[in-house]
Amino acid sequence: MSLEISRPARDMIAAGQLFHQRGWVPATGGNFSARLSSDRMLITASGWHKGELDDSAFLVADLDGAPEDRSRKASYETLLHCQVYRFDESVGSVLHTHSVANTLLSRRYESIRLAGYELLKLLPGIATHDAAVEIPVFENDQDIQRLASRVNDHMKKVAMPAYLIAGHGLYAWGSTVAQARHRVEALEFMFECELRELENKR
Numbered sequence: 001m002s003l004e005i006s007r008p009a010r011d012m013i014a015a016g017q018l019f020h021q022r023g024w025v026p027a028t029g030g031n032f033s034a035r036l037s038s039d040r041m042l043i044t045a046s047g048w049h050k051g052e053l054d055d056s057a058f059l060v061a062d063l064d065g066a067p068e069d070r071s072r073k074a075s076y077e078t079l080l081h082c083q084v085y086r087f088d089e090s091v092g093s094v095l096h097t098h099s100v101a102n103t104l105l106s107r108r109y110e111s112i113r114l115a116g117y118e119l120l121k122l123l124p125g126i127a128t129h130d131a132a133v134e135i136p137v138f139e140n141d142q143d144i145q146r147l148a149s150r151v152n153d154h155m156k157k158v159a160m161p162a163y164l165i166a167g168h169g170l171y172a173w174g175s176t177v178a179q180a181r182h183r184v185e186a187l188e189f190m191f192e193c194e195l196r197e198l199e200n201k202r
């Protein structure tokens with residue numbers, strides 16, 4: 001495996017193990033990618049357990065989602081990764097999780113407002129806890145092309161640091177795998193806080 005591929009693969013393998021330990025990628029849920037160049041990415045193959053990734057779990061695809069090796073099957077949600085890379089050329093990694101907190105909140109709200117958290121500072125353009133962000137929730141859809149196009153239309157109108165798919169999971173990104181992972185960790189922490197707050201109000 002070339003150095004170009006082995007570094008992001010190593011970081012995504014480590015992210016998968018961490019997310020699995022936290023319960024954020026049950027069964028074969030979740031998928032990960034890293035940009036390799038302006039028009040290529042390394043992405044998880046479909047159907048892998050994300051806590052058990054190894055070098056063979058990744059494949060190179062273009063930003064239309066076509067694998068270089070046509071015999072390989074990229075993630076079912078590849079086009080959602082392509083959409084983010086195409087929308088913002090500074091994005092270097094996209095990570096997707098299926099946690100209990102993000103799933104429950106996304107089933108309940110049309111968007112999640114996160115305000116007053118110190119960890120908001122992990123998100124782009126935020127330098128203080130005294131801030132708020134809206135994380136939009138999109139209706140789930142097995143037609144990933146149609147879902148990617150809905151996300152794209154919304155992104156053109158409203159800046160977002162991440163988004164949720166209802167009853168499904170979180171998509172977050174960053175300039176590197178490490179930054180995307182930190183953002184997933186921060187968002188999952190804040191979602192967990194929101195969920196517990198909600199439960200305490202009952």
Ligand SMILES: CSC[C@@H](O)[C@@H](O)C(=O)COP(=O)(O)O
Nearest residue numbers: 028029030031046047048075076
């Ligand atoms: C089989 S349940 C999970 C999938 O439908 C999907 O949401 C997911 O996150 C993983 O799909 P994958 O094709 O392995 O990248």
Ligand SMILES: [Zn+2]
Nearest residue numbers: 029030096169
């Ligand atoms: Zn998913």
